Amino acid sequence: MHTASNLNPLAEHAYHIRRYALQMGEIQGQGYIGQALGYADVLATAYCHAMQFKAADPDWQQRDRFLLSHGHYAIAHYAALIEAGIIPAEELETYGCDDSRLPMSGMAAYTPGMEISGGSLGQGLAIGVGIALGLRHQNNPAFVYNSMSDGELDEGATWEAAMSAAHYSLSNLICLVDINNQQADGHSSKILSFEPLADKWQAFGWHVQRVNGNDLAAVKQAFDTARHLEAAQPRVILCDTLMGKGVPFLEQRDKNHFIRVDAAEWQQAIAILDAAFNSGAQA
Amino acid sequence: MNVTVEKKPRLTTSAMIASIAAEGQRVKAAPFGHALVELAKERPDLVGMSADLSKYTDLHIFAQAHPERFYQMGMAEQLLLAAAGGMAKTGLMPFATSYAVFATRRAYDFIHQVICEEDLNVKICAALPGLTTGYGPSHQATEDIAMMRGIPGLTIVDPCDALDIEQAVPAIAAHQGPVYMRLLRGNVPLVLDEYDYQFELGKAKRLRDGKDVLIIASGIMTMRALETSDALAKDQVEVAVLHVPTIKPLDETTILQEASKSGRLVIVAENHSVIGGLGEAVASLLLRSSVTPAFRQIALPDAFLDAGALPTLHDRYGISTSVMASKIKSWL
Numbered sequence: 186m187h188t189a190s191n192l193n194p195l196a197e198h199a200y201h202i203r204r205y206a207l208q209m210g211e212i213q214g215q216g217y218i219g220q221a222l223g224y225a226d227v228l229a230t231a232y233c234h235a236m237q238f239k240a241a242d243p244d245w246q247q248r249d250r251f252l253l254s255h256g257h258y259a260i261a262h263y264a265a266l267i268e269a270g271i272i273p274a275e276e277l278e279t280y281g282c283d284d285s286r287l288p289m290s291g292m293a294a295y296t297p298g299m300e301i302s303g304g305s306l307g308q309g310l311a312i313g314v315g316i317a318l319g320l321r322h323q324n325n326p327a328f329v330y331n332s333m334s335d336g337e338l339d340e341g342a343t344w345e346a347a348m349s350a351a352h353y354s355l356s357n358l359i360c361l362v363d364i365n366n367q368q369a370d371g372h373s374s375k376i377l378s379f380e381p382l383a384d385k386w387q388a389f390g391w392h393v394q395r396v397n398g399n400d401l402a403a404v405k406q407a408f409d410t411a412r413h414l415e416a417a418q419p420r421v422i423l424c425d426t427l428m429g430k431g432v433p434f435l436e437q438r439d440k441n442h443f444i445r446v447d448a449a450e451w452q453q454a455i456a457i458l459d460a461a462f463n464s465g466a467q468a
Numbered sequence: 469m470n471v472t473v474e475k476k477p478r479l480t481t482s483a484m485i486a487s488i489a490a491e492g493q494r495v496k497a498a499p500f501g502h503a504l505v506e507l508a509k510e511r512p513d514l515v516g517m518s519a520d521l522s523k524y525t526d527l528h529i530f531a532q533a534h535p536e537r538f539y540q541m542g543m544a545e546q547l548l549l550a551a552a553g554g555m556a557k558t559g560l561m562p563f564a565t566s567y568a569v570f571a572t573r574r575a576y577d578f579i580h581q582v583i584c585e586e587d588l589n590v591k592i593c594a595a596l597p598g599l600t601t602g603y604g605p606s607h608q609a610t611e612d613i614a615m616m617r618g619i620p621g622l623t624i625v626d627p628c629d630a631l632d633i634e635q636a637v638p639a640i641a642a643h644q645g646p647v648y649m650r651l652l653r654g655n656v657p658l659v660l661d662e663y664d665y666q667f668e669l670g671k672a673k674r675l676r677d678g679k680d681v682l683i684i685a686s687g688i689m690t691m692r693a694l695e696t697s698d699a700l701a702k703d704q705v706e707v708a709v710l711h712v713p714t715i716k717p718l719d720e721t722t723i724l725q726e727a728s729k730s731g732r733l734v735i736v737a738e739n740h741s742v743i744g745g746l747g748e749a750v751a752s753l754l755l756r757s758s759v760t761p762a763f764r765q766i767a768l769p770d771a772f773l774d775a776g777a778l779p780t781l782h783d784r785y786g787i788s789t790s791v792m793a794s795k796i797k798s799w800l
Contacts, residue, residue, distance in 0.1 A: 293586050305581045311547045315554020345544035
């Protein structure tokens with residue numbers, strides 16, 4: 186693991202998250218690595234900049250809640266939880282193995298810091314509405330970050346929740362949508378058109394920001410804006426991301442829900458990541 | 469020529485919607501709503517939630533008493549149950565209400581994944597169970613128990629009357645974990661106060677003994693079983709009644725004890741499809757335990773039921789007292 190002090194610290198965290206995810210991917214020889222690499226910058230910003238939590242006390246009452254609605258992104262979320270110090274790095278070797286705390290799809294009972302059992306897609310935002318209402322009911326100042334994929338925009342419950350969040354002026358609810366335009370059967374925009382997405386959320390009563398989810402400065406700014414906004418309304422950050430980001434041969438590979446990675450390529454990908462980080466660190 | 473047409477009283481669908489009580493029957497108004505208001509005094513964690521049916525589940529009584537503890541989620545049952553799960557995750561105890569059809573059929577995966585997979589402390593209270601409305605299949609929850617029984621860790625309660633509901637509300641609140649309770653609303657019959665009865669979660673209670681027939685029943689069918697027992701007594705048929713308000717977990721000990729007494733026809737009576745409810749639960753328990761009395765089911769058919777007036781439909785589908793009594797006589 187390389188470190189560098191003269192780089193944007195978030196870039197270093199994002200690099201670590203990508204590296205952990207690749208290490209886990211190598212263990213199973215598969216996984217949603219394209220999504221993990223694409224989403225690492227958003228996760229780094231959430232866990233290493235925006236969110237309030239205590240790594241040693243994942244159940245701390247005042248913690249901000251991060252809901253992984255898209256449970257299949259668990260590989261990315263575990264990497265972020267390791268980077269946040271909530272899960273020890275040694276544990277990534279168990280990813281997807283029998284009796285591991287790190288199953289392939291995220292589940293609340295298995296993993297410290299995993300707030301919900303996602304994976305039945307489209308449930309996270311509705312759960313987030315309940316948590317946000319519950320926190321407000323009890324004067325708890327914590328924020329709820331619901332993380333979801335663009336495919337989950339297909340689910341009706343997402344929009345039930347979007348209406349409700351605005352109805353209740355849930356300013357403690359921040360929704361993150363990873364727009365990588367890829368879902369199980371193909372490009373999300375072709376499966377079920379979702380544009381104009383910013384207009385949709387706005388019409389539902391949300392404060393909307395759309396950013397390049399791989400531009401750390403922009404993502405950081407968006408998180409800050411969402412958190413400190415004074416308007417009494419829920420906030421959504423639409424993050425356009427590139428699957429495979431940080432590993433050019435994966436960025437360019439034919440996009441599928443699963444990006445194919447050959448056995449020898451995991452280490453190549455890590456080497457490319459390390460080299461890029463080191464050259465960036467020296468720049 | 470004079471033609472005399474015999475006129476039957478014309479029953480209407482809507483007249484029977486607000487209450488399942490028979491004419492002249494003793495009733496209590498909105499026992500669920502009043503029990504919640506009472507419970508709220510000692511449970512500050514209690515919140516009420518509804519999907520645009522608070523007035524029709526008696527939750528409005530609670531909402532009026534505690535407006536700051538009532539959350540209207542709109543006509544959105546998936547949201548209702550997911551948000552109830554979210555609320556529970558912050559330490560609150562939501563009572564989430566809707567009609568049984570919408571809570572179970574519309575929102576099944578949300579009960580399964582959000583609430584039960586995480587063993588969250590949500591009480592789902594669902595009105596119009598089984599055949600208690602004449603609106604047809606859109607409103608008749610004839611398979612709700614079958615669906616709910618399939619979910620691990622979910623406690624299922626089917627109360628008989630107003631007293632049962634009043635006592636069940638604090639009992640399910642005292643139980644940490646998810647509960648699905650069938651709800652009778654409006655003017656709810658009052659029956660069990662005539663018996664030495666106390667609701668206990670997970671316990672079956674024998675209300676009446678008898679040497680010829682044992683009826684194992686839940687929900688409103690316990691009331692019907694007691695009436696049937698009275699009717700058959702006139703024919704010197706003794707009918708015992710075992711009330712099983714908790715469908716899951718089933719009180720296997722008491723059921724086996726009662727069903728093992730020799731010489732009685734065992735009948736399970738339920739306001740639910742013949743598939744997947746109390747009848748099949750008891751049947752499999754008996755077979756697994758090698759207890760094999762003569763066994764019959766009184767239940768709704770595996771069919772999309774008709775619309776109409778409830779007395780007509782209860783006769784048609786065999787869950788009225790008179791049809792039950794004649795069926796049982798034919799089985800003896």
